Amino acid sequence: MRNIRKGTLLVISAMIAITALFGGTVLAAGWSQYGEWLGIEPAGPVPLQMPEEMAGLRTEYDVIVAGTDPEGVAAAVSAARNGLTVLLVDGRNRTTLGGLMTIGWLNTIDMNRLNNKDILNEGIFTEWYRMVEGDSFDVRTAAAAFDKLVQAEPNIDVLMPVETMEPIVETAGGAKTVTGMQLKTKSGAELTIRSKAVIDATQDGDVYAAAGVPYTFGREDIGQKDAKMAVTLVFRLNDVTPEVWRGIQQSLRGKPGYGSNEMSAWGYSDMYGYKPTQTQVKMRGLNIGRQNDNTALINALLVFDVDPLNPASIEAGIKAAEAELPHVISHLRNTYPEFSTITYGGHAAELYVRESRHMIGEYRLNIIDLLENKDKWDRIAFGSYPVDLQPTKPTDNGQVLFKPVKYAVPFRSIVPKEVDGLLAVGRAASFDTLPHGSARTIPVGMAAGQAAGAAVKVALERDLTFREMSQSREAVAELQKRLNEQGMKLEPYTIQLQEYQKHPTYSGLKTVLSLGLIWGKYDNNFHYDEPANPVEFALMFANARGYFGDELPTPQTAYLPQDLALEAELRKETLSLEEAAHIAAVALGLEVQPGEALPALKATGHLRDVIIDGIKNKDVLTFGDTYMLFRDVALALGYRAPVSTVE
Helix, strand or coil, X not given: CCCCCCCCCCCHHHHHHHHHHHCCCCCCHHHHHHHHHHCCCCCCCCCCCCXXXXXXXXXXXXXXXXXXXXXXXXHHHHHHHCXXXXXXXXXXXXXXXXXXXXCCCCCECCCCXXXXXXXXXXXXXXXXXXXXXXXXXXXXXXHHHHHHHHHXXXXXXXXXXXXXXXXXXXXXXXXXXEEEEEEECCCCXXXXXXXXXXXXXXXXXXXXXXXXXXEEECEHHHCECCCCCCEECCEEEECCXXXXXXXXXXXXXXCCCCEXXXXXXXECXXXXXXXXXXXXXXXXXEEEEECCCCCEEEEEEEECCXXXXXXXXXXXXXXXXXXXXXXXXXXXXXXXXXXXXXXXEEECCCCECCCCEEECECCCECHHXXXXXXXXXXXXXXXXXXXXXXXXXXXXXXXXXXXXXXXXXXXXXXXXXXXXXXXXXXXXXCEXXXXXXXXXXXXXXXXXXXXXXXXXXHHHXXXXXXXXXXXXXXXXXXXXXXXXXXXXXXXXXXXXXXHHHHCCXXXXXXXXXXXXXXXXXXXXXXXXXXXXXXHHHHHHHHHCXXXXXXXXXXXXXXXXXXXXXXXXXXXXXXXXXXXXXHHHHHHCCCCCCCCCHHXXXXXXXXXXXXXXXXXXXXXXXXXXXXXXXXXHHHHHCCCCCCCCCCC
């Protein structure tokens, strides 16, 4: 057992206390699973008696933080440092702080830096980061660092695990307010804990969903109702000795896009060609995070068709991955000499889930905010990580839309619509699905968590609801002042216009990009002036059918053949205006003969002369021309650009 501070329920002590009160037997299963990673021996049988720590559990707190992932730890520590009493609670079967990083074994951080140099999110994230080995870290070090942050705050009580946690929602005058949490222990006892505020730091927005906050799911907001990024089961390699690591580094050296350091390695993109034995899984390039015991953790095994809100679906996904892993290990050993001596060391206890709910808050961060590197008056965090969209199905390899320079996450994006007394931080906050590909990173979430903890203090002092606070520049300025005094750097900034913003067809680019129809990858090359081809233009309409529904009834199958060799040949062809018009007309369900498509589109209002006149070479269209053509059709179909204001 750990030495636990009096007055604080930490990890297994909470299980002891509650079980002692309500009967039942305490098992050390959690410790046998995770204690080894923290260097802790499993406890023996626990006598049924009231432990001293139980006296510290209150019936009311200033704030309850639900979720012990990094974002939740940051929120709890921040609230405590601002003089608030805090209950940090988790409804998953966890006995270790850090969640995804320590139990899901995601031990490589997607860093957000300005120009690949300065860390953008100072504060509690940086405190924690300085306690671990680097961009990749040993999960035991990470868990100890989270624990150290929490242990240092006497105002924090930690209760984990609990069986269920539900928000207490009160309605007055039609307004809903969260006033605490109803907790059910592992033994079945129920606890009612009141609070002045609740911070939802769960991975999937479980608390706000239960409270009635509106949200979208997966890629629903761009018309892909059932699509969401694949999940990953992180697995461990044994026998990764210093000699093996040097072999990995040597293998990756000098290859574009590959690299390594003492703790991290990334590359092996030919693993995309690995032939899985399970239809539900796929390998991608390897992200390797080294441990301090001659092991390494691999983030590369993608699992599809997993509903992260359905325990049975999660279990099925884990089983599919488990069945595939022996074949993956064999492939690594037989394909790469540097892996020839490694052995399989098991997998994480939790799946790495990238996407589920997206809250609808007072402001939804949108893709144009990132594309234009926008500041926000109510900034609480900054992002710069590439917009990384992992695949949604086995036939997809995913894509990187582009790499922002710097964008601000507003306070309004953690304030939910329709329900007060509640803030939400982490990947399930108020982000559209596309910007979520960047904003879901842990440094951004921990910065938002720190802001949320301090925001509770400011709101209480000023007697404001969070919604009122989100509309008060004075209150938000006070929040930012305090956060800056507490180690964050939340200053206004201006990023100069990027080259892609200066192109005459930029407005068309914004439209196709906001629907996820094109991507500029890491170098933000959108191929404006390169010759377009009929396949790419036809794909724009085919892939937008989910968004526009019956307005685009018929994909242009002539340019989307099943034969890959034929498709490759079609991609080499140039695209004329007449041909582009015919592709659009067919997609719209218009029955036209050759030569009739352009007049028909003009007659139906789907294409305007001003767009046609802007095309310099009507025999060979550029990609920029196709962006403008698609935009005109989309506007005629009712497309509305993301709300994005200069702030």
